[in-house]
Amino acid sequence: MRSSRSFSLLALAASAALLAGCAANPGTEPAEPGGEPTADGAFTLYSGRDEELIQPLIDLFEEQSGIEVDVRYGNTAELGALLLEEGEATPAQVFLSQDAGALGALSQAGLFATLPDDIADAVPAGFTSTDDSWVGVTGRARVVVYDGDELTADDLPDTVAEYVEPEWAGRLGLPPGNASFQSFVTALRVIEGEQAAEEWVEALAGNDLQIFENNTATLTAVNEGTLDVGLINHYYWFRQAAEVGAENMRAQLKFLAAGDAGSIVNVTGAGILSAAAQDADALEFVRFLVSEEAQTYFVEQTFEYPLLPGVDAPEGLPALDSLVNPALDLSDLDDLSTTQQLLAEYGLI
Incomplete structure (x- = not known):
């Protein structure tokens, strides 16, 4: 028996329209950081990752850092469309995505700040953005x-x-x-x-x-x-x-x-919204996601590939480099709107 579909056609249309608008205006560059980071002990996270998978790690971060995380959970594509709609008025400081495509679409729209080198360079090329606008977290x-x-x-x-x-x-x-x-x-x-x-x-x-x-x-x-x-x-x-x-x-x-x-080996990843470029709390959280502690959590609790060098993958998985397609740049997965339109055309969503 076929189960219910995860998108209504109305939600799909809104998402596709917003993403199409992004694709039509690709010239915006991610915001550059400037000035000294500031902190108020809290930030808002939009998470396209399931609550049961990510909330324990957020709880650990809050306990260790003393920073409060206000989380909005949802489907990655729908949250990506929401961020495009909200633009610079979004209450979110960080977007945690289930896949690289949504991150690429938001980066192309110029909604992400450029990450500092210690975060951007933590993950090997091929598993993260090519312009330092977002960082890969797991494979x-x-x-x-x-x-x-x-x-x-x-x-x-x-x-x-x-x-x-x-x-x-x-x-x-x-x-x-x-x-x-x-x-x-x-x-x-x-x-x-x-x-x-x-x-x-x-x-x-x-x-x-x-x-x-x-x-x-x-x-x-x-x-x-x-x-x-x-x-x-x-x-x-x-x-x-x-x-x-x-x-x-x-x-x-x-x-x-x-x-x-x-x-294909896709990645989860995180980006900091442009208005939060100097939000020290948001920066600390994204830095935490690519730390050895968080990467080990993903290995042991969610069984994903870690992207931080030196952290071993779960037992029983093929070596990550044996699966990578050298002809595919994950940054090229940013055109979600055309894919969604294609799937809708044939009645799949």
Whole structure:
């Protein structure tokens, strides 16, 4: 059974329109810092990351720093659209995003301040912005989750293009409203070209796709044996396996061929809004996100790839550099509006 879609068409239209407006005015540069940082012991965070994943880390930061964090949680794409609408009047000082695409769109609109070198240079090139407007925080690989009771990894295609073939009609599920899925489609457009991406989306929509609200629901369907394969981020499987034991997981993971758009490593990341360029509290929080302590938290609690050199990835994951597509610059994932319009055209969101 298909679950409810995460976006209403009205919300989609507003988001697409705002992002399209951003894409149409790409010339603005991020604000440059100037003067001495000031602090009032509090700041507002817009978080496109789930509360259950990020709030424990925020609690730790508040306890250690004494800084109060006022958090607004929401879907990454919707919060990105809200920030574009609010512009310089936004109450937010920091945006924490589920994917690089939303960060790129806001950077292109000139809404982010330039980060100081100690934050901007903490993460290796390829996993962060090219203009120091935002910093990557964690890496997450796109994977295929499959029913291990019915299939083996060898039964599955090695490229995402093959999962829209008639053989997989009604057997594939995913959350099309999810920011990471939309960034994957954007990557497909960048890597394979607009025509190839549209053909893939058209085939996907016409292949009795099973639509889910989020990655967790997709994983659950596979783990319960009601769905053969799904497209998700890797860490959802690792989180559930840590709770119930990997040996008790019916769902299993397959990493697609290196360089394939279906195996991209996207990043979560954070940027400081331009009006908060000298907000010492906001700066301290973003600096904390790329600290060894926070990076270790992400490894141990959310099972994501750390981006800070010297922090080991969770056990059982392929080496990060074995998954990276050298032809893809994450900064090129900023055109979310075209991707959303494409998905809407074929009734997926």
